[in-house]
Amino acid sequence: MSILRHTLITVPAIVLASLAFADDQPGSTASDGSQAWYTFAGQLNAQKYATAEQITPANVGQLRSAWEFHSGDVSDGKDPKGPKASDWGATPLFVNDTLYVSTVFDRIFALEPDTGKVKWSFDTHTKLVDPTQGELKNRGLSYWQSASPQAGQPCQKIVYLGTMDGKVFAVDADSGQACTGFAQNGVLDINQWNTVNAKWPLSILQPPTVYKNQLFIGWSGQDWTQAVQPPGSVFAVDAQSGKLNWKLDTIPPDLNPKTGTSNVWSSMSVDTQNNLLFMPISSPSPDYYGGDRTEEMPLSTSIAAVDPDTGKIKWSYQIVHHDIWDYDTNSAPVLFDLQQNGKTVPALIQSSKLGFFYVLNRLTGEPIFPIEEKAVPTDGVQGEQVAPKQPWPTVPEATVPDQFPGISWLADAMSLGACSRTMAGLKYEGRFTPPSTQGTLAYPATAGGVEWGGGAVDPTTNTYVVNSSSVAQIYRLIPRDEYQKINAGQNMEQKNANGYFAQEGAPYGFQLQTLLNSLGMPCWNGPYGTLSSYDLNTGKLNWREPFGQVQKWGFYMPPSWGSVTIGSPVITKTGVIFIGASMDSRVRAVDLKSGKVLWTSLVQAPAVAEPAIYTYKGKEYVVWAVGGNSILEPKVADQLVAYTLP
Amino acid sequence: MTINASGRSLTIPWGAVVLISVLAFADALFNYFWTGNGIHGTEGALLVVVSTLLMAVAAWLTGAHIVHGWLRTLLVALLVLDFIGTGLAAYLLEAWILLALDIAATVAWFATLAAPRMTSTAS
Numbered sequence: 211m212s213i214l215r216h217t218l219i220t221v222p223a224i225v226l227a228s229l230a231f232a233d234d235q236p237g238s239t240a241s242d243g244s245q246a247w248y249t250f251a252g253q254l255n256a257q258k259y260a261t262a263e264q265i266t267p268a269n270v271g272q273l274r275s276a277w278e279f280h281s282g283d284v285s286d287g288k289d290p291k292g293p294k295a296s297d298w299g300a301t302p303l304f305v306n307d308t309l310y311v312s313t314v315f316d317r318i319f320a321l322e323p324d325t326g327k328v329k330w331s332f333d334t335h336t337k338l339v340d341p342t343q344g345e346l347k348n349r350g351l352s353y354w355q356s357a358s359p360q361a362g363q364p365c366q367k368i369v370y371l372g373t374m375d376g377k378v379f380a381v382d383a384d385s386g387q388a389c390t391g392f393a394q395n396g397v398l399d400i401n402q403w404n405t406v407n408a409k410w411p412l413s414i415l416q417p418p419t420v421y422k423n424q425l426f427i428g429w430s431g432q433d434w435t436q437a438v439q440p441p442g443s444v445f446a447v448d449a450q451s452g453k454l455n456w457k458l459d460t461i462p463p464d465l466n467p468k469t470g471t472s473n474v475w476s477s478m479s480v481d482t483q484n485n486l487l488f489m490p491i492s493s494p495s496p497d498y499y500g501g502d503r504t505e506e507m508p509l510s511t512s513i514a515a516v517d518p519d520t521g522k523i524k525w526s527y528q529i530v531h532h533d534i535w536d537y538d539t540n541s542a543p544v545l546f547d548l549q550q551n552g553k554t555v556p557a558l559i560q561s562s563k564l565g566f567f568y569v570l571n572r573l574t575g576e577p578i579f580p581i582e583e584k585a586v587p588t589d590g591v592q593g594e595q596v597a598p599k600q601p602w603p604t605v606p607e608a609t610v611p612d613q614f615p616g617i618s619w620l621a622d623a624m625s626l627g628a629c630s631r632t633m634a635g636l637k638y639e640g641r642f643t644p645p646s647t648q649g650t651l652a653y654p655a656t657a658g659g660v661e662w663g664g665g666a667v668d669p670t671t672n673t674y675v676v677n678s679s680s681v682a683q684i685y686r687l688i689p690r691d692e693y694q695k696i697n698a699g700q701n702m703e704q705k706n707a708n709g710y711f712a713q714e715g716a717p718y719g720f721q722l723q724t725l726l727n728s729l730g731m732p733c734w735n736g737p738y739g740t741l742s743s744y745d746l747n748t749g750k751l752n753w754r755e756p757f758g759q760v761q762k763w764g765f766y767m768p769p770s771w772g773s774v775t776i777g778s779p780v781i782t783k784t785g786v787i788f789i790g791a792s793m794d795s796r797v798r799a800v801d802l803k804s805g806k807v808l809w810t811s812l813v814q815a816p817a818v819a820e821p822a823i824y825t826y827k828g829k830e831y832v833v834w835a836v837g838g839n840s841i842l843e844p845k846v847a848d849q850l851v852a853y854t855l856p
Numbered sequence: 857m858t859i860n861a862s863g864r865s866l867t868i869p870w871g872a873v874v875l876i877s878v879l880a881f882a883d884a885l886f887n888y889f890w891t892g893n894g895i896h897g898t899e900g901a902l903l904v905v906v907s908t909l910l911m912a913v914a915a916w917l918t919g920a921h922i923v924h925g926w927l928r929t930l931l932v933a934l935l936v937l938d939f940i941g942t943g944l945a946a947y948l949l950e951a952w953i954l955l956a957l958d959i960a961a962t963v964a965w966f967a968t969l970a971a972p973r974m975t976s977t978a979s
Binding site for chain 2: 761763764765794796812
């Protein structure tokens with residue numbers, strides 16, 4: 211199969227952009243001229259790059275906690291009458307000389323950036339019932355500011371919060387009052403547009419992307435429960451009125467009776483110079499069986515460049531053909547200007563659960579570094595039609611090796627050989643081995659590779675830093691009759707807790723298990739997590755180090771093992787990488803040049819959000835939302851902690 | 857030279873082993889309950905609470921010659937295992953004070969081997 215690129219409408223002349231092209235969105239600069247942290251990824255180009263200069267590799271060891279804020283919005287889910295467990299990964303915004311943060315209980319807090327004192331708070335009074343995710347999740351806020359504010363009028367600066375029940379609340383950024391001119395009294399319900407295959411309500415975990423005077427809203431759902439589900443869609447609404455400007459459907463409408471999702475559940479990025487919106491589009495439903503959806507769906511598991519004014523696709527690039535592994539494109543493409551043969555090429559880099567990196571010309575979607583269409587195993591279950599080839603980038607080097615790293619002798623010995631016995635019964639033919647009824651070893655698996663934070667770019671050197679996990683999982687398709695017997699009498703949550711996913715309407719249910727021994731040890735060789743640095747001009751690896759530490763029963767495993775990570779790095783102009791992400795509930799500063807850890811601090815749970823970095827009243831702050839994530843540890847918190855130099 | 861503990865005499869090295877073990881137990885307890893570390897409330901932190909308590913008791917029973925014969929030999933062997941196990945656990949828990957105390961207790965125990973043998977002065 212040749213490289214699938216859906217539409218190549220135009221190939222504009224390459225614009226010689228500045229090396230570190232700047233966002234020109236109102237609000238992207240603080241009142242003192244310093245950099246604001248005004249989107250989930252810091253900037254609309256998703257570079258996660260901080261221009262602050264006070265904290266350097268030489269003095270980062272002196273960082274101390276400046277203040278902490280606790281909202282009280284946290285739940286371990288243990289009270290059967292209380293809310294479900296919280297999963298808080300909300301990077302705060304520093305904008306309008308205020309630090310804004312949202313919580314899993316759907317409240318907004320506006321804080322003094324230097325003290326953490328509350329300026330105002332806003333409660334959406336959302337019922338703490340999770341309709342889709344099994345947990346209460348929130349990943350932050352969006353901000354819009356009028357380019358031509360009207361004096362004395364409210365809502366010239368607006369903070370937006372998306373909720374698990376699919377509502378977007380618009381709140382005046384100065385007063386904390388609802389912007390009643392937005393949609394219905396300040397609340398937009400995107401489920402009014404959930405009219406096709408509406409098996410469940412749409413949830414908003416990731417904050418909408420704001421550009422010019424529009425909000426671009428993706429959503430999350432449950433692509434594991436049914437075969438036919440709401441088709442993926444992105445909504446563009448007016449930032450002040452909430453009026454729908456356009457809607458993009460990611461699945462051809464004639465396929466709606468067969469499938470669904472291919473939604474955008476992660477954040478998006480924007481090329482403000484070339485007026486392009488970039489969407490990471492996830493896999494179609496059901497996740498692990500595609501025999502009933504064999505038609506071309508070029509936007510599924512793809513990167514799409516979209517005209518933000520019209521919603522028309524400029525180009526798209528499919529990173530997995532006929533996805534039956536749940537390899538969602540899961541993070542905003544990071545935009546940068548690549549220097550190649552004396553020319554500046556507008557580029558993007560897309561990380562993936564596969565550990566692959568796709569470096570594309572962001573105006574055309576053409577690969578800049580080689581991506582082969584490589585033959586892959588095709589022996590799927592009865593009814594499946596496995597894609598014979600898959601895109602296979604060779605540069606930059608993947609963070610996850612092509613071959614399974616082998617069974618850990620320690621885990622095997624501790625389980626009296628159970629790891630080896632399990633492995634011997636699994637089907638494994640390398641990357642893209644199709645799911646099977648006997649059980650397929652998926653490596654890399656849906657747990658990643660690189661998760662939704664993505665990587666960070668230093669645009670002055672085109673250094674790319676990314677954290678990645680090495681996780682082996684077992685994919686087992688279960689014929690429908692057998693699945694029904696196994697899961698008789700269990701509700702969805704009980705099934706999910708045991709790794710069972712119904713895929714109702716498909717001939718197979720599914721079981722997903724991580725390859726652990728009975729003590730909970732990974733059966734495969736580490737490291738389980740790494741931090742890597744690449745030179746994006748050449749695609750070469752600068753360094754790769756094990757990152758983080760696994761903690762089990764309180765015991766810290768050797769640093770050389772690394773940790774599975776969720777969360778992303780931020781790079782500062784001075785050459786410091788700040789990152790939480792690790793299972794051991796520590797946040798770290800790492801030297802950009804060498805990859806060596808320079809500073810650590812213990813926090814109350816894994817910090818799965820990237821930090822926000824800003825300078826306020828002459829001091830640089832690094833602020834983490836520490837909330838935990840059940841994928842890493844059953845630890846939750848409501849800690850917002852700011853670090854600064856003495 | 858001996859010191860007296862609860863009517864039983866201990867050589868200084870044995871007294872040091874007991875004292876350091878008690879300090880290690882206190883530190884392990886502190887680690888278990890203090891929420892400012894990364895190990896509070898964990899199974900590993902509880903394990904070293906138990907192991908340091910057993911260390912202190914075994915050191916006292918052995919050093920004060922409360923037990924004799926095969927039981928004493930067994931306790932000495934278990935004490936050595938306790939030093940090793942607690943040290944390994946403290947290392948993996950990154951409980952550096954506990955590790956230092958464990959090493960100190962081990963050094964003190966080696967000193968008991970060098971000290972002149974004495975009979976119990978228990979009455």
